[in-house]
Amino acid sequence: EVQLVESGGGLVQPGESLRLSCAASGFTFSSYWMTWVRQAPGKGLEWVANIKQDGSETSYVDSVKGRFTISRDNAKSSLYLQMSGLRAEDTALYYCARVTGYDDGSGRYYRDVWGKGTTVTVSS
Amino acid sequence: DIQMTQSPSSLSASVGDRVTITCRASQSIRTYLNWYQQKAGKAPKVLIYAASSLQSGVPSRFSGSGSGTDFTLTISSLQPEDFATYYCQQSHSTPVTFGQGTKLEIK
Numbered sequence: 192e193v194q195l196v197e198s199g200g201g202l203v204q205p206g207e208s209l210r211l212s213c214a215a216s217g218f219t220f221s222s223y224w225m226t227w228v229r230q231a232p233g234k235g236l237e238w239v240a241n242i243k244q245d246g247s248e249t250s251y252v253d254s255v256k257g258r259f260t261i262s263r264d265n266a267k268s269s270l271y272l273q274m275s276g277l278r279a280e281d282t283a284l285y286y287c288a289r290v291t292g293y294d295d296g297s298g299r300y301y302r303d304v305w306g307k308g309t310t311v312t313v314s315s
Numbered sequence: 316d317i318q319m320t321q322s323p324s325s326l327s328a329s330v331g332d333r334v335t336i337t338c339r340a341s342q343s344i345r346t347y348l349n350w351y352q353q354k355a356g357k358a359p360k361v362l363i364y365a366a367s368s369l370q371s372g373v374p375s376r377f378s379g380s381g382s383g384t385d386f387t388l389t390i391s392s393l394q395p396e397d398f399a400t401y402y403c404q405q406s407h408s409t410p411v412t413f414g415q416g417t418k419l420e421i422k
Binding site: 228235236237238241250252253286293294295297299300301302303305306307308 | 347349351353357358359360361364365368370402404406407409410411412413414415416
């Protein structure tokens with residue numbers, strides 16, 4: 192069964208750090224781009240970061256640049272999100288998702304497998 | 316950044332109804348548009364990718380159309396399990412952006 196399981200969320204104070212993990216199983220992890228998407232309480236979906244199959248390319252939403260780092264360990268089939276300088280507005284449910292390319296060769300993609308998410312709360 | 320605007324923000328409908336949700340991009344995104352369904356307390360699930368391609372395992376009552384800036388998601392005959400929130404998402408350029416969501420409720 193294809194599965195993603197996030198962990199590492201919790202309650203932290205503003206300015207603190209947290210590392211999220213996502214364990215993948217049931218597919219060849221090293222063959223896929225991976226991504227983090229978050230959802231603030233009662234709000235919509237917000238893309239956070241992407242990482243290429245070999246980790247050589249990453250991209251971030253402007254609001255987390257310089258504070259968050261996405262990484263992966265293909266040997267462990269794991270994805271990570273190192274978050275530092277956390278702010279109240281980072282409070283959200285963080286989803287790990289697999290990125291799959293369109294079958295038209297356009298190089299565009301969609302998120303076809305999602306974990307259940309891990310909750311990050313930033314509050315004093 | 317490309318802004319995605321969905322309409323309506325909420326919608327009440329009955330089982331068996333035909334429902335259409337609209338998504339508009341702030342600039343042309345060709346057909347680089349995906350639709351997701353999210354049920355309460357659950358992770359999103361992809362329904363449609365590349366504007367009109369049905370994801371494997373998704374019922375055929377779901378369909379997508381459009382190109383450029385205007386897109387639609389249609390549910391041909393609403394089923395009880397379809398009551399959820401729907402999001403469009405552009406994959407034309409980074410940053411990937413989502414619409415604000417359309418909450419589909421039972422009338």
